[in-house]
Structure formats: structure tokens, C-alpha cells
Amino acid sequence: MPSLLPLVLLALLSTALAQNTRSASRTSTSTNPTSTAPVPAAATAVNEPADGSIYFGLWVDTSVTSGDSPLNANARLGRNISWFQFSQNIPVDEYNDVTGVGGIINGTKVTETNTDAGIYVTVYPLQGLGGFTQQDMAALGVQLQSYVTAGHAVFLRFAPEMNGNWFPYATQPTMFVATWKTLYTTIKQSCPTCGMVWSPNAAIGYPYGIALDTVALAADQAALDTNGDGQLDLNDDAYSPYYPGDDYVDWNGVSYYYKGNYPNDYNVIQPPGFFEGSMTGVLPEVDEIGQTQTQYTPFYNNYCMANPCMLSESGASWKVNQTGIPSWLTVSPTQEQVEGAWWRDGITNATFLSMYPRLKMIMNFEWEKVESDGNVPTLRDFRLTNATDVLAAFVADFEAVAQRYVWANYVPPPPSGSGGGGGAQIPVPQPQVSVHRATPYRATVPTSLSLFFSSAQGWAELRPYALGLTALVAGVLAGVSLVL
Template sequence: MQGVALAHTLLLAGTVLTGCSSPQSPEAVPTGPPCVVATDLVPATGVLSGVNLDWQNGTVAEYASRLGRRPAVVVYSTAFPLPEDGKQNVDAAVGQIKANGGILLLTLEPHDGLDAVTPGKAEELARQLAGYNNAGVPVVVRFGQEMNGGWFPWGQQPAAYIAAFRTVADAVHRIAPGSDMMWAPNYGGGYPFDGGQYRAKAGTMDAGSLDTDGDGAVTVADDPYRPYYPGDDAVDWVGMSLYHWGTTYLSGTNVVPEEGKFLQQLTGTYNGVGGDERNVPDFYADYGTARNKPVAIPETAALSIPSRGGDDELAIKQAWWRQLFDPAIPRDYPALKMVNWFEWEKLEVDLDVKAEVNWTVAKEDTVRDAYIADLPEWFTSAAEPQACTPVG
């Protein structure tokens, strides 16, 4: 999620999971055949259907029960390097995912700065991931999401970010073959996102690196993705946070999204009520198909503010998810392999939003039932979990 509204992830960092029903660690799972250590996490067909779960207020099992299907991907976010009780929290999340089946998308947030991401810490993490892989839980590591924005301590520092990403990727690729690395900027509409606390300052080396058109300033004309790309050898998945925020970015208006908005923003062809954003590169083509990388939408949802008037919650959310379920996607956009809904209710403090936003699809029965009815077969859920004995 864009901007300082992403502070929700801090609730998870260094905090023992609550609202959870005593999740098992992978080692506590009943024995059975040897666990399969998956090394190819990209589905041959279809799109992995996942969830950004509010771990403070629910479990994976409860979410799966509400939808009648197990999510193929579950997102968990933590500070990195891991805080004192960070491993315990990740273990608890992995225990729930082990019982559910599917993939952990582990979001690592270097809140202490990119200099804190050392080879030693990266190798320690990779050994932890290898344990999860050997217990049958695949992991995709999303390191330092939305680095092209200025709202996180790791934002708009291209050289330092790339070095840190590659440090983590090197360790993960060497030590945890059942884990992948995901590079995931924010959608580039509105770049360079004025007002962020960590935005690159004019005259610095970072600002010089971000001035891709060489006009002496970082502006909307500069490439919002390329300066931050860590390299094909370090990246296994490419992803992008992409939300419907209302009429315009962070407008806080309850309005049905325009037809075709999702795919237009993914491909850099959007020109609508939110403005002409055709200067934004085609993320799908430039970082997906051209580089032979699977494409993910690790976070998405449609804004609905219960305390305000405007369009109906169901109308807004259904219009957005039907764009995610567009039958053209498996035919014309086969590299799109993962979409994760942001299943949260939370206070958004940015710009004109400044209100409690209900991003969920599974909470209200009417919305949930409509969502389930619209889910296409190619939007895939997790397979039935099997008890197994960890390898090694």
C-alpha cells in the first residue's frame, strides 16, 4: 500500500502474533512422507490467488473458511534484520501456512536502514528459510517493497537499495533453493511522489541517479522503475503494489473504478479521470515478458470508506476485482502469476483519505458471496496440505 499508510506493517514487526490459534511451527507437524522441496514456484497455468492478512485479527484457517478455499499465497511482513522475537513470529506464520498449504510471501522491511542489511544477517535469514522449505513451505521474499517511493527509510536510495537487495538475494539463492526473490516497486503514476519523508533530496547522488532524462531534476518525466532494478540474476519475480484509491491518487472518494483501469496501469497506458499517466513505463512488458519473469500484484484492493457517501462498497470492490478476473488475463497476460488482496480495515492518514478504510472482501457476507461467485477457475487456491517429514 502506498505512502505512510503502510505503517500497518509495523504492527507485525517485533510483536508476537495475536488473534492466532496457537499455530504450529513446521517442526511440530505430524510425520509422514518426506516433504517436497519445491524449487519452481511459478504455476504453469493460472494465477495464484493470495491474501495480505491482518494477522492481529484473524488466522489463515478463518480466512480460508470464510471464502471456502485456501489462499495460494499468504503475505507476512516483518522488520529486517529480524527483531529479537522476529523468528518466533515468522515461525508462527509459517505454521499456519503449513497447515493451509500454499506459499509464504515474506515481506522484509529494513526500517533500521539499508546499511543494516549485512551478509551475515542475510545468511542467517536464508538458513531460516531453508528450514521452512525443507518442511514443505515455499517462500517468496519481497525485499524492501515500494522502494521508488519516499515514505520508507529504504526509499529513493537506488544504489544502496540495489546493494542490499543483492546481498539478500545472494544468500537466499545459495542457501534456500525453495525460496525466490521478488522485486516490487509501487505503481509509477504520480512519481516521484512529492512529500515523502525519505524522498531523494535535490543535489544528492541519489537524486542524480534518479534523473533518468538528464534534465537536472527528478520529475514525473523520469523512469519510476529502472534506477531501482537489482538485476535479472538477483530477481526471480517482479511485482507491483496497485490499488484503486478513488477518483485520483489518495483522493479518499468512494467511486467505482473506471473500466480497464487495472490493466492500463499495469501496462503504462492509463489516461483517465486520475490524469494522463502514459509516461509510466509498461511494467508488465518491460519487467515481465522482456525479462522472462513472472509478474505479481503483491498488494491490491479498492478503497471504501464506510463513513463517507458516494458509490456503494460492493459496487466499488466488485468493479475492481472483476478487472483482476478479466478473462483476457490468462490469454493475453500469461506472465501475470500472482494477485494478493489486501484484507484489512485500517486508518489511512494520507492526503484527503484521513479515515478508516475497509479494504476487505471476506468480512461482510454480501461482499464475500459476490467475490466467491465471481472467482474464475484460473484464479487458483492452495492444494490440500499433506503431512510430511522435514527433509534433512
């Protein structure tokens, strides 16, 4: 008799996992935001829209000091934006309830829009690739699945711009690939419908001043020197050393910005075709500064065929406090001229969109922030929906291509007193005042037993499952006894 118990438990666990996977699949299929173009029944990638259509998303500054929100962004644009991006660290920082900094993202910022907009989570391992555990990965997966359960598709972008030198996890291709594969497998166990986004920095400017002999490990030096000439320069592949393979990636993306002419401290209109450089790797010629056309590693042909691709974060910067204006720039352009040149070159450019149909998402960085190049701090505004004249021009130009873009669907809010908000029947996790790195974040009322149990979950939560399982096993054993 005792030998039957492991078999019974294994069968029960398999059934629970199968039910949970089927439920997650149904949720992802029914909540994918597709109001203007239907998603095919068998999409080739997680969250992929139909051919000929594209997502437009915003990374909105929801900080306490900014006070912006997805709800406000929708109101400004006059449309239900399909994806909103947020960021958090791994392991999760402690949340400060005064400044609003740290903790996990506040998913209710999306649910309060009363739409099925997707939740795009960028995760930074700022303690390095060895600074977190597989349990931290598992907790992240359960957190993300809670958003799917609440009716929102999910993207996860891990350790972006790893091919640069401005993050502590950068220029470590061998460890990055190994970590990515472990993360991908772990996340998919909890959140099978989460779209994993691999996202380096765009190749233009590579290797960004990185010298090969400054890379710590010999294995990484060998990986980065893709043409074997003993040096790291623009002739080396900016992407391939960090690529974990098509089987471990759902979408490929790049960060791509127009910030002007180095040190990027004054306003100047971008050259035509600059936006296309995100796909081709071509830096256009600019006579005024003596910039010749330069070919860097192309992205589209190499990384947008097997998987759909995106601009993971992008935008053109308007320098609020410009300095260093050159003598040849006799008239400074306006903010609408600088940012308008950007969106007309790509976001609202029908020719560009048709030339690159595998580009299926453009995420704009809707922030104003201080950045410093060459030790010159500059306040830069990347927002398209803030200044009245910029917003009006953007909305007007968008109308010509709006039918190409996928917009979020309206979701009626739940009845009063039913809990949740913004159409979410199950409340999504909130930032917490005290965060324990091993605690899995999930819906307030769990729908299945977590496989990633820790003492932080507590007996109160597990008690109903334990009692139910005990009763079921007892019944099975009693039935077997009668048969015998």
C-alpha cells in the same frame, strides 16, 4: 599427514552441501501448489506456475486484534488459497508475546491449513539499508529454508516500494541495488528455491511528490533523472534506477491499489481499465474530477518478459468513515460496488488475464486499516472475504475463471503424536519472546550443519556433528596410515 586434514574436511563439506541442495530441490518440486494446472518439469523461474495459470494469494491480518488466519480465509472462500503473505523486519524485532507484534512470522498459520500453500515473506529494513548485517541476511535465509523443509514453497519480497518516499530505505537506488545483490547471493546459499521478488510501487502517480534536490546523494540524483533533463517527473523511468538485473531477480512485482480520488476520503467507483494500469502505467481519464489520461512508466513490457510478474500487494479500499463527499456524487456506492468494480476489472476478468499471461500472481491485501492522505485519516477496508454481500458476489464471479487459478493441495496431517502440524513433519520456527538478531532460525531438529554458526547455536546442537566428524576423520586418517 596433517596436510590431508583440510582436504578431508573440504570434501565432507562439499558432500553435505550437495546433499542439502538436492534435498531442497526435491522439496520445492514436490510441494509447489498446483492442483488445477500442472507446473512444467523445467519451469523458467522459481515457483512459476504453468503458462495459462495464475496464483491468487491473500495477505491476511493475523494480528491479535484481528484474529483472522489463513485457515479462516480458506473456509470463507471455499478454496485452498495458494499463497499467504506475512511481514517482518530486518534485523528482527523483539517479539511481544502479549500484543503478538515483532519477531519472525508465525509459519504455523499456514501449516495448520493442512495444505501445501506457499509462504510469502515481506521483509522491511526499517532501520535503513545500512541497519543490518550480512549475518542478519544469513539468518533470514536459514529461516526461510525451514519453511521449504516443512513442505511450503517460499517467496521473499525485500524492501518493497523502494521508489516511493514513505520508507526510510526509499530514494536510495545505488545502495538499494548493491544491498539487493548481496542479499540475493546470501539467501540463495541457504534457500536456493526461495523466489526473490523485486517489488517497487506502481508508477501511476510517480514521482509521488519527490523533488530531485531532496535526494541526498549526487549518484542517486543522476540515477533517478533517467532522461537527463535535470528534474524528476513522470517522464522519468519509475523503476529502472532500482532494478538489480535479471540475474538477481526471480519474480518482478508491483504494489497497486485503487483508493479513490485524492485525498481518498470518500467512496467512488473506479474508472474502467484502472486495474490494467498496473501493467500499462496508464492512468484513465475521469471527467468528474478533470483527470486526463496520463502515461507513466509501463511495467508489463519491461519487467514481465524475462521473469514472471505479480501484483505483490493490491486491492480496492472501502472507506468506512467517508468524508468530503463532492456535490457531483449524489449517490454513494456500496462496498460491493466499489470492490466489485476492482475485481471485475482484473481478478475475475478473463479478457484481462488473457491479455497479460506473464502476470502469474495476484496478492490481495486482506486488511482493514487507518490510512491518511492529505492529513485526512480514513478507516479503509480492503478485504474481499469479510462482508457477507461482498464475499458472496466475489465467490460467484470467481467461479467463471477459477480454473485459471492455481489452488493449494490438501496435505494430510501427520499421525497423532508425531509432532508438527498441518501436514508439516518438521515444526516451523515460531515467534520468540526474546530474539537475538544473529541467531539463525531453522527447524527444531536440524538436518544439516549450519554454515552460519554463532555462539547462540550452542554446543548441544553442534555436538552430534562434531563427534561424527571427529570419528570420520579419525577413520580416514587410520586408513591412510595403513596404506602408508
